[in-house]
Amino acid sequence: MDITDHPAPAPGTPPGPYDPEAAFEDTIARDQRIEPRDWMPDAYRATLVRQIAQHAHSEIIGMQPEGEWITKAPSLRRKAILFAKVQDEAGHGLYLYSAAETLGADRADLTRRLIDGRQKYSSIFNYPTRTFADVGVIGWFVDGAAICNQVPLCRTSYGPYGRAMVRVCKEESFHQRQGYELLLTMMRGTDEQRAMVQDAVDRWWWPSLMMFGPPDADSPNSARSMAWRIKRHSNDQLRQRFVDMTVPQAEKLGVTLPDPELRWNGERGHHDFGTPDWEELKRVVSGDGPCNAERIARRRAAHEEGAWVREAAASYAAEQAVRTRDGVTA
Amino acid sequence: MSATNKGDWPLYEVFVRGKRGLNHVHVGSLRAADDEMALRHARDLYTRRKEGVSIWAVRSDTIAASAPDEKDPFFAPSGDKVYRHPTFYDIPDDVPHM
Numbered sequence: 001m002d003i004t005d006h007p008a009p010a011p012g013t014p015p016g017p018y019d020p021e022a023a024f025e026d027t028i029a030r031d032q033r034i035e036p037r038d039w040m041p042d043a044y045r046a047t048l049v050r051q052i053a054q055h056a057h058s059e060i061i062g063m064q065p066e067g068e069w070i071t072k073a074p075s076l077r078r079k080a081i082l083f084a085k086v087q088d089e090a091g092h093g094l095y096l097y098s099a100a101e102t103l104g105a106d107r108a109d110l111t112r113r114l115i116d117g118r119q120k121y122s123s124i125f126n127y128p129t130r131t132f133a134d135v136g137v138i139g140w141f142v143d144g145a146a147i148c149n150q151v152p153l154c155r156t157s158y159g160p161y162g163r164a165m166v167r168v169c170k171e172e173s174f175h176q177r178q179g180y181e182l183l184l185t186m187m188r189g190t191d192e193q194r195a196m197v198q199d200a201v202d203r204w205w206w207p208s209l210m211m212f213g214p215p216d217a218d219s220p221n222s223a224r225s226m227a228w229r230i231k232r233h234s235n236d237q238l239r240q241r242f243v244d245m246t247v248p249q250a251e252k253l254g255v256t257l258p259d260p261e262l263r264w265n266g267e268r269g270h271h272d273f274g275t276p277d278w279e280e281l282k283r284v285v286s287g288d289g290p291c292n293a294e295r296i297a298r299r300r301a302a303h304e305e306g307a308w309v310r311e312a313a314a315s316y317a318a319e320q321a322v323r324t325r326d327g328v329t330a
Numbered sequence: 331m332s333a334t335n336k337g338d339w340p341l342y343e344v345f346v347r348g349k350r351g352l353n354h355v356h357v358g359s360l361r362a363a364d365d366e367m368a369l370r371h372a373r374d375l376y377t378r379r380k381e382g383v384s385i386w387a388v389r390s391d392t393i394a395a396s397a398p399d400e401k402d403p404f405f406a407p408s409g410d411k412v413y414r415h416p417t418f419y420d421i422p423d424d425v426p427h428m
Contacts, residue, residue, distance in 0.1 A: 037398045087378070094375055098359040101341060107361055108338045164358065171379075310337030310363075317339075317364035 028229055033159035036102040044228055047221065048158050049105045050119070051230065056096035057114045057121035061295050063089045065129040066138060074132060081178050082135065088171050095164040102160045115300040123281060124211050126289030133186055133193075133200035139179015141201075141208040141246070147172050148242045149212065157229035180249065187254055194254075201250070202258045209273075210281040212239040218278070243271050341390040342368040344375075346382035354386050362387070 020039030027034055034040055063086045070086065073079040097107045113119040124142055129135065150172065153165040186193040213219055213235040225231040233241075243262075250257050261274035283289065339361040345354035357376045362368035368387035376382065396404055412418050421428055 035398065037395065039398070091375055091378065094360060095358055101359060106338075160358075167357075307337055310339065313363035313367065314337055314339060317367075320364060 028157055031229070033162065034157055035159045043224075044230075045103050047225060047228070047230060048161065049100055049103050051225075052096050052100040052103070052161055053105065053110045053113070054120050054122075056093045056100060056110065057119060058125065059089045059093035059096060060114075061121045061125045061299060062142075063093075064295055064298055065125055065127070065291075066135055068129055069132060069135050072132070073135075078182070085139075085175055085178065088175065092168045092171070095167055096161075099158075099160040099164045103158075111303060115296060115303055117287065117296065120285065122211060123284040123289065124207050125295060126284050126291045127204070127207050128291055130203070131196050131200060133183065133196040134204070136179045136182035136186065136197070137200040137204045139175050139177075140183060140249070141204050142211070143172055143175040143179060144246060145208050145211045145242050147176060148238050148245070152232035152238075155229075155232060161230075180253070183253055183255075197253075198255050201255045205258050206276050206280075207284075209239055209242070209276045210278075210284075212236075212242065214278060214281065240270055243273050247271055339363045339367075342372070342387045343390050343393060344368075344372040345386040345388070346372075346376055347384035348381060349383055354384065357381075359390060360387075 021041075024034065024038065024040055024044075027038070034044075066082060066089075067086050070079060070082050073082050097110060100110060101107055110119065114121065124145075129138070147169065150165050150169050154162050154169060156162045156165065183197050186197050216222060216234045216236045219235050222231060222234055226234070247257065247262070247264075259274045261272060263272055265272045284292070287293075340363075341359055342362055343359050344357050346357050347354045360368065360371050360375055362371050365387065369385055372385045372387050377385070408414070
């Protein structure tokens with residue numbers, strides 16, 4: 001484990017009575033990391049469990065929209081890439097469940113909460129993937145937005161969450177690049193392929209902007225999360241960063257982003273852009289998006305159909321443990 | 331948290347040696363039914379891009395750990411022994427190789 005996280009007290013520090021709350025506040029104020037067995041306020045723990053679980057669920061549900069295209073990918077190269085990407089999403093989900101478990105959450109319990117609809121996942125995965133161009137646009141927009149969100153989370157105040165994010169970010173770059181490369185390839189193809197790319201861009205742009213959550217004024221928990229340094233930037237700041245980073249990429253690709261209000265504002269040094277349909281975001285988050293029911297049904301089926309495998313593995317392990325104890329060779 | 335279902339697997343902590351010459355470093359945890367599965371899952375989860383040449387997987391409930399709230403008394407013995415550090419000793423600047 002990371003011993004640098006536990007500095008020895010400075011020479012001459014009087015022992016004094018240990019005040020866990022002051023130690024927590026002090027750790028945050030000095031921009032150090034909180035570690036699993038440290039004292040932390042109940043609300044800090046609950047906020048993190050909710051955020052990390054929701055993040056983990058998003059990775060796991062996020063396997064579905066693209067997973068549908070593995071069997072239909074147009075070449076062995078694209079199939080292998082998509083396989084690796086979807087496998088990474090599973091890995092990201094598991095890194096995050098692992099981080100949630102350090103807070104006392106239980107992975108099996110979190111999965112039950114997901115399939116019972118008691119915990120949420122990112123609204124973006126409730127949109128359908130209609131064509132293969134959607135696979136490219138998901139890599140470019142959705143993984144690009146995820147990078148905007150996740151890079152600052154590498155420095156989040158909770159150690160295991162930050163370390164999970166470091167691993168995730170290292171892998172996310174491949175996801176974004178493969179998507180953009182896929183789109184570049186299609187843009188060099190036929191008119192029909194170029195139209196497919198534009199259509200996918202038109203459908204995914206606004207939902208991608210919604211990935212950053214509601215505007216700051218309607219995001220009641222943001223201020224507290226920022227005070228605790230769980231979050232480092234507000235929803236609107238991250239959304240702006242995403243727009244600024246994506247506009248030149250769209251120009252290079254030769255597609256139009258579907259926002260008539262989108263233009264460079266030299267005074268602000270940022271792009272101005274239109275307002276996403278926040279009512280749509282509310283509907284999709286509350287369960288009424290195009291694919292909510294389908295995504296959860298699929299996750300539930302995978303979980304239930306896998307139950308016998310988990311049970312068989314557990315009883316095999318129990319039996320082997322008895323044999324080893326009794327000195328019987330398998 | 332104990333397993334609540336017969337199909338729930340115990341938690342393992344995973345340590346990976348990045349390359350020869352380095353220590354195994356803690357990278358995270360996973361769930362597995364037994365040691366062998368823990369190693370296979372650790373390989374798939376934590377070394378998809380050649381991140382390691384060796385893996386340890388250890389049942390989380392077998393790890394003994396110091397408690398953070400006894401940090402001060404527990405680590406106090408090292409706090410007042412400044413003479414264990416090389417900077418404690420005054421050596422003239424013109425003494426070479428020291």
